[in-house]
Amino acid sequence: KAGVTQTPRYLIKTRGQQVTLSCSPISGHRSVSWYQQTPGQGLQFLFEYFSETQRNKGNFPGRFSGRQFSNSRSEMNVSTLELGDSALYLCASSSLAGSYEQYFGPGTRLTVT
Amino acid sequence: SQQGEEDPQALSIQEGENATMNCSYKTSINNLQWYRQNSGRGLVHLILIRSNEREKHSGRLRVTLDTSKKSSSLLITASRAADTASYFCATDTGRTQGGSEKLVFGKGTKLTVNP
Numbered sequence: 001k002a003g004v005t006q007t008p009r010y011l012i013k014t015r016g017q018q019v020t021l022s023c024s025p026i027s028g029h030r031s032v033s034w035y036q037q038t039p040g041q042g043l044q045f046l047f048e049y050f051s052e053t054q055r056n057k058g059n060f061p062g063r064f065s066g067r068q069f070s071n072s073r074s075e076m077n078v079s080t081l082e083l084g085d086s087a088l089y090l091c092a093s094s095s096l097a098g099s100y101e102q103y104f105g106p107g108t109r110l111t112v113t
Numbered sequence: 114s115q116q117g118e119e120d121p122q123a124l125s126i127q128e129g130e131n132a133t134m135n136c137s138y139k140t141s142i143n144n145l146q147w148y149r150q151n152s153g154r155g156l157v158h159l160i161l162i163r164s165n166e167r168e169k170h171s172g173r174l175r176v177t178l179d180t181s182k183k184s185s186s187l188l189i190t191a192s193r194a195a196d197t198a199s200y201f202c203a204t205d206t207g208r209t210q211g212g213s214e215k216l217v218f219g220k221g222t223k224l225t226v227n228p
Contacts, residue, residue: 090155
């Protein structure tokens with residue numbers, strides 16, 4: 001099976017802009033979770049989608065949003081970018097919802113200038 | 114806030130030596146997982162241990178779980194240069210916490226294996 005893919009791999013944006021990141025899970029996986037990783041805060045949970053429904057959400061402002069499509073592909077959007085949004089954004093898929101084994105994509109490195 | 118905290122933050126050893134990393138957590142869990150991350154890349158799942166298990170093996174990896182002490186350890190035996198990576202423990206919040214379960218990661222142990 002193909003692994004989790006994320007596009008784009010690298011992105012440079014300017015403060016105030018918005019960005020959309022994409023994640024394609026492993027075939028057959030219905031759960032997709034998003035994480036933000038920074039040197040200071042480590043890995044922080046953003047949200048989880050399961051069968052097109054947001055199942056869980058982390059402590060991030062409303063500028064961070066996401067959605068999942070019927071084919072389980074997921075997108076996350078960050079509006080009004082801030083310098084502090086610079087991070088590695090990781091997507092993970094799982095065959096089950098919740099705290100089960102997750103398969104991670106390579107991540108999208110976002111740099112906000 | 115982080116549920117799990119790894120110790121030490123960094124570990125440097127020689128090839129062939131064993132590496133031990135520890136993880137402590139604060140609240141009850143259903144399971145605890147260990148992941149590896151090579152520099153700037155995605156995480157790779159290593160092993161999952163359930164709250165009713167005390168020890169689990171996978172190849173050169175041995176994981177122990179002590180729920181009374183709320184701690185886990187990951188032992189990598191006969192380490193190789195290719196084991197150089199950051200290692201994270203992840204815990205679920207547990208049904209008793211209310212809400213649905215999600216994984217919460219520690220900040221990781223950076224392991225360097227010198228050839």
